[in-house]
Amino acid sequence: MMNEPRRLHPVAALLRFLRSLRELAVPLLIFVFIGGGNDGRFFSLLYIMGIMLLIVGFLVYGILSWYLYTYRIEDGELRIEHGVLVRKKRYIPxxxxxxxxxxxxxxxxxxxxxxxxxxxxGGGNEAEAVLSAITATEAEQLRSMLLSEKKENIDKEEEHSEVFTxxxxxxxxxxxxxxxxxVVFSAVFAFITQFDELLPDDYLLSVTEEVIKSGVVFVTFSGFLVLILAWIISVISTAIKYGKYTLIKKGNELLITRGLLEKRELTIPLHRVQAVRIQENIIRQLFGFASVYIEVAGGAMEKSEEYSTFLLPIVKKSEIKNHLLLFTPEFFSKDEQFQPxxxxxxxxxxxxxxxPSIVAAALISWFFPPWGYISIVLIxxxxxxxNRMFxxxxxxxxxxxLSLRFRFINRHTVLxxxxxxQSFNLVHSFFQRKNRLTSIVISVQSKMAGKHFKVVDVDEDDGYELFKWYSYEKFE
Incomplete structure (x- = not known):
């Protein structure tokens, strides 16, 4: 039963030990490579013993942390007790x-x-509680008990599922x-340009002479290979991160699973979805594809995670309405005739x-003639x-x-x-006032903080009408 204190799997001690080593990796490396010096065998032995004692201390601390960490469900609360030197109790209703x-x-x-x-x-940027190593059976049991205590009266008819893979x-x-x-292409290119730090000058000179002899064909072929390599890396990284992506709607919750090497499961109650955002970059817009994000209120987010949560990582634009109707019906709309x-x-x-492009082209042309004149194409x-942005x-x-649409490089549609x-603002600059224009800015809750969306140079009368719509009878 979950009302009895439980411990994590012993692997949690290993994870704690590895996390401690990772956090002190740089100091340890400095200690190893700089600490020894030429102080003789005695001091070198002391350095080695110090490192060994530090590592053993991390291991002992990891074991103690695991042994003293317990969790249970009692009186409608998830209760966690932990701490080695200082005991802490956390009760989460x-x-x-x-x-x-x-x-x-x-x-x-x-x-x-x-x-x-x-x-x-309102839990902030970190999770309120983390159970680093438990069995999948225990995890499902814990989730079902917590959710069942929270939602005892869910209608059976709401339990049907919709699936997207x-x-x-x-x-x-x-x-x-x-x-x-x-980004991958830039990283590959930057890595290749660092070869001159590793290779002898004579070798680089001979290679340069060969490049000059072979001319444009060689350079073009090399650029093509770099592009292919960047594309392969992009495909592999995307497959690792989003492989086996599954979106399931069950009742009033969205369940998202993804990842090949690191499997991640995310449960999002629909009432926490604050907005839906459809994003199209130039390439995807050209071929009729888009990505759909949801802005989710509260919750923790790992440093490597996005500010927004993928709902549909890639989907045909013609299918977006049907998917919104299935997974987020509150944001579904048949009419998409936007007011220009x-x-x-x-x-x-x-x-x-x-x-800005005129200034940039002028500077480039001035400092790098005659090739810099090519930059005039920027204008x-x-x-x-x-014109496209307008x-x-x-x-x-x-x-x-309210739906907003705007673009810079990518086109965004916010529902x-x-x-x-959370807030609706009208922003006027001096020149906008002269042209009877305004900018509308809305804010919604998101994972890390508020998320803001802005459409500039809306007709001033339209802006005031939208402001009136939001301000009066807001929650009708």
């Missing part, structure tokens, strides 16, 4: 628990274990059209993109971008829901309900 996330790193999966993170409303071809499309491939910006706002978009590209910005008001918008 079940009604405060928002999500129970289950993941499994490499070590946990080797032993058939999982890690459970319990998140509460990412197929291998979807992962391939996602990796091939991701903006992250550019006034024509007088176009010149402001063109100025904002073109002026028409900036004009195209500014044409694709807008808003849509439907009863209790937000009135009673989940």
């Amino acid at each position: 079940v009604e405060r628990i928002q999500t129970i996330d289950i993941s499994a790193g490499i070590i946990q999966r080797l032993f058939g274990l999982v890690k459970v993170q319990v998140e509460t409303a 990412l197929l291998p071809k979807d992962l391939f499309i996602m990796a091939s059209t991701s903006g992250g491939i550019g 910006l006034p024509i007088r706002a176009r010149k402001r978009f063109l100025f904002r993109t073109t002026f 028409p590209l900036a004009l195209l971008l500014g 044409r694709e910005s807008g808003w849509l008001l439907m009863q209790n829901r 937000a309900k009135k009673n989940r918008i």
Whole structure:
């Protein structure tokens, strides 16, 4: 029974030990490579003994931490007691628990274990409680007991499930059209450019002569190989992170599972979803694909995680409405005819993109002639971008829901309900006032802090009408 104190699996002691070593990896390396010096065998022996004692101390501390860590469910609370030098007790009321996330790193999966993170409303950036190593059976038992105590009166008819999965071809499309491939390309290119630090000067000189002899063909072929390598790395990293991605709607909760090496499970109550955001980069928009995110209130987030949560990592735009109807029906809409910006706002978009490109092209041309003159091509590209930003910005008001659309490089469409918008602001600059324009900014709760979305240069009258819609009878 869960009302009796339980300990984590002994692997938790190993995980604590490895975490301690990782946190002190840099000091230990400095201690090893600098501490010994040339002080003689006696001092060298002292250094080695000190390191060994430190490592043994970490191991003993990990074992004690595991042994003294207990958890149980009692009187409608998850009760945790832990601490070696200072004993701590943490009692978490079940009604405060928002999500129970289950993941499994490499070590946990080797032993058939999982890690459970319990998140509460307003719990900050870290999980309220972390059970680093328990069996999958215990994790499911813990989750079912906590959720059953919190929601005893769920209707049986709400227990039906809707499922969305990412197929291998979807992962391939996602990796091939991701903006992250550019980051990978930059990293590969930067790594290759560091070869001159490792290779002899004579060898580099001979290679340079060969490149000059072979001409443009060799350079083009090398660039092509770098692109292929960057693409392969992007595909592999995407498959590792989002492989076996499954989205399930069960009752009033969304269950997300993903990961090949580290399996992660995330449970999101639908009432915590504050907004839905559809994102299209240039490549995906060209081929009719998009990614769908949800902005989730509260909850912990690991440092490596995104600020927003993927709902549909990659999906055809024509299928988004159907998926929203199944998984987040509150944000579903049949009508997507957005209200465009006034024509007088176009010149402001063109100025904002073109002026920086003119300055950049002038500086590049001045300092790097004659090749720098090629940078003049930035100006028409900036004009195209500014016009595209103007044409694709807008808003849509439907009863209790506001949708915003805007773009810079990526196009974003935000769907937000009135009673989940935390604040609504109208922002006027001096030049906007002269043109009877304004910017509308809405804020919603998100994982780390508030998330803000902005559409600039909306007609001033429209802005005041939207502000009136939000301000009066907000929660009707």
